[in-house]
Amino acid sequence: MAGLRWPDAQELLVLLLGLLLVCYLIRARMSNKLPPGPSAWWQLVNIFSSDRKPPHIQLEQYRKRYGDVTTLYILWMPIILLSGFQTIQEALIQYSREFAGRPRTRINDLLTKCQGIIYAPYGRSWKQQRRFTLTILRNFGLGTITFEEKILEEAKYLIDTLKAPLEGQAADPRPVITSAVSNVMCMIIFGRRFHYEDKTFKHLVGLYDQMLRIHSGFWMRICAVFPIILYLPGPQQRIFENQAAILAILQGFIEQHRETLSGETIRDFIDAYLLEMEKERDGSPDSMLTEGNLLHDIHDLFLGGTETTSTTLYWGLLYMMAYPDVQVKCQKEIDEVIGRSRRPSMEDSSDMPYVSAVIHEVQRYANIFPVSVVRAMTQDTAFMGHQIKKDTLVLINLYSALTDEGQWKHPHQFNPENFLNDSGEFFKPDAFIPFSMGVRACLGERLAKMELFLFFTSLLQHLEFHWPDATTSPNLEGQYKIVVEPQPYEMLVRRRETLGDL
Incomplete structure (x- = not known):
């Protein structure tokens, strides 16, 4: 055990860059029909940020830049952000069941089974x-x-x-x-x-x-x-x-x-x-x-x-x-x-x-709920010109409607x-x-x-x-x-x- 040591800052940086490279390679293989959005740096910055401001402040900036249907990423995992009342209404009323799922994450499985x-x-x-x-x-x-x-x-x-x-x-x-x-x-x-x-x-x-x-x-x-x-x-x-x-x-x-x-x-x-x-x-x-x-x-x-x-x-x-x-x-x-x-x-x-x-x-x-509880697609769905696959995570930007x-x-x-x-x-x-x-x-x-x-x-x-x-x-x-x-x-x-x- 005496030979074990924590990696130094340079080694951690190499690991981080390697992880980002893997993320981008995986993303490159995904469908190009997903909506536009910011880079994977977004989640890496926010995961390690101590900022406790409500999330809608950043999400509204993405909406203004990329539109009412935006793709965010947690590393290689896409999350679809829906903003604007008309877009939200179409998704949750006309495609109500398609947008009605919940993500199967390990932490939710352990907490709620x-x-x-x-x-x-x-x-x-x-x-x-x-x-x-x-x-x-x-x-x-x-x-x-x-x-x-x-x-x-x-x-x-x-x-x-x-x-x-x-x-x-x-x-x-x-x-x-x-x-x-x-x-x-x-x-x-x-x-x-x-x-x-x-x-x-x-x-x-x-x-x-x-x-x-x-x-x-x-x-x-x-x-x-x-x-x-x-x-x-x-x-x-x-x-x-x-x-x-x-x-x-x-x-x-x-x-x-x-x-x-x-x-x-x-x-x-x-x-x-x-x-x-x-x-x-x-x-x-x-x-x-x-x-x-x-x-x-x-x-x-x-x-x-x-x-x-x-x-x-x-x-x-x-x-x-x-x-x-x-x-x-x-x-x-x-x-x-x-x-x-x-x-x-x-x-x-x-x-x-x-x-x-x-x-x-x-x-x-x-x-008080600027963003609804995260959802997941229940099936592959064509929505507003984009192909969204089953189990893709979805965030509803309620703040944008209000x-x-x-x-x-x-x-x-x-x-x-x-x-x-x-x-x-x-x-x-x-x-x-x-x-x-x-x-x-x-x-x-x-x-x-x-x-x-x-x-x-x-x-x-x-x-x-x-x-x-x-x-x-x-x-x-x-x-x-x-x-x-x-x-x-x-x-x-x-x-x-x-x-x-x-």
């Missing part, structure tokens, strides 16, 4: 998980008054938490916002809400936050390109340690439900899944309702149902402080339509065009007029696609819309939000953590005058 909803490949298992999940959500009253009441009850806890200890002193609202939104998912999945200081609850929420940071970090990028590193000791093993900790907690909830399961009362998602799994075990031996899929479905629901909505609300409060005139106009409309004593209802949204426009503008301008200059009045400004017509009525442009489109559009879109309207309206009905330092302005530049979230901030919370009972 192709189970669940978010990262599962397009096929029978994914279709059954999605269909069954939507059925359960409908059965539990999604879109009904009963479901609204659950969200409004959580909004009450959130408001009480914000106005009691935080009034008069600046504090970061992110933890309590995340806890409130997480509790809505807990009621759906586990059949109960948790106190914000519950140890298990805080630990689970913290693990998900840690997971997002790990998955957007340096080692995740390295392991995606060089899978062999997954089998070596080192800091990259935190990816699996974090996943194991999350799944262990979720498995514990499943076992608790199994011990108290009763066919007479279906308490939540886990109950419904376990009962249906038992039913199909005898009648449908090839059913894809399995223990593994249940575990990963819960994982995906908690992740997707918490992070997107809580981050959007976090942005929303920041924008209300950055644009206090918008906050005042929202509160004026809330007072006129709802008042101070009655709880909001989804039925109110049709009578509140300005508040609806503001909520949608927060989603558009915050742009800022498309041909679709929006003020594409690069925060302005609720993007969702108001000349008569002041709410309207939604076709290019508003923060939940993506087609067969793999976000299945939690309806739930997210309910939560955003009810939480946002309840908060502004009873509280005012102020930037604590009059000498500075809010920082509206985001940071990338799978989703784009605000830089951590503190705010002042004040009760609105003459509050009614919540």
Whole structure:
């Protein structure tokens, strides 16, 4: 062992140049019908870059140079980037199934075993998980008054938490916002809400936050390109340690439900899944309702149902402080339509065009998912004059649709007029696609819309939000953590005058 040594800088440079040569030779043998794009240096630079800026900034530069259909490379592996609303719409609607796959990478296989909803490949298992999940959500009253009441009850806890200890002193609202939104998912999945200081609850929420940071970090990028590193000791093993900790907690909830399961009362998602799994075990031996899929479905629901909505609300409060005139106009409309004593209802949204426009503008301008979860082609496809082979990776540049200059009045400004017509009525442009489109559009879109309207309206009905330092302005530049979230901030919370009972 004494004779072993690390290669010096010159030897590493030779190895790197050799690797690049191999990449270019492989690329030269590929079809010349792929769209144009930058060189393979792009990924080599970005893999080893410590820059945490959102990826859409660089992708938009490529779009301007190469067009709405661009080829990027991870070494010799091509990735097709789709930009612009018309291009995205054609791909995800007219070629919906062809663009509906997920890449079979080694790291995804190890983390999910192709189970669940978010990262599962397009096929029978994914279709059954999605269909069954939507059925359960409908059965539990999604879109009904009963479901609204659950969200409004959580909004009450959130408001009480914000106005009691935080009034008069600046504090970061992110933890309590995340806890409130997480509790809505807990009621759906586990059949109960948790106190914000519950140890298990805080630990689970913290693990998900840690997971997002790990998955957007340096080692995740390295392991995606060089899978062999997954089998070596080192800091990259935190990816699996974090996943194991999350799944262990979720498995514990499943076992608790199994011990108290009763066919007479279906308490939540886990109950419904376990009962249906038992039913199909005898009648449908090839059913894809399995223990593994249940575990990963819960994982995906908690992740997707918490992070997107809580981050959007976090942005929303920041924008209300950055644009206090918008906050005042929202509160004026809330007072006129709802008042101070009655709880909001989804039925109110049709009578509140300005508040609806503001909520949608927060989603558009915050742009928390500038690039959708990576897809893969399910078959060889001729698309817009290019031949794209099966299993080719595809990125959907949602940011380009949400800022498309041909679709929006003020594409690069925060302005609720993007969702108001000349008569002041709410309207939604076709290019508003923060939940993506087609067969793999976000299945939690309806739930997210309910939560955003009810939480946002309840908060502004009873509280005012102020930037604590009059000498500075809010920082509206985001940071990338799978989703784009605000830089951590503190705010002042004040009760609105003459509050009614919540």
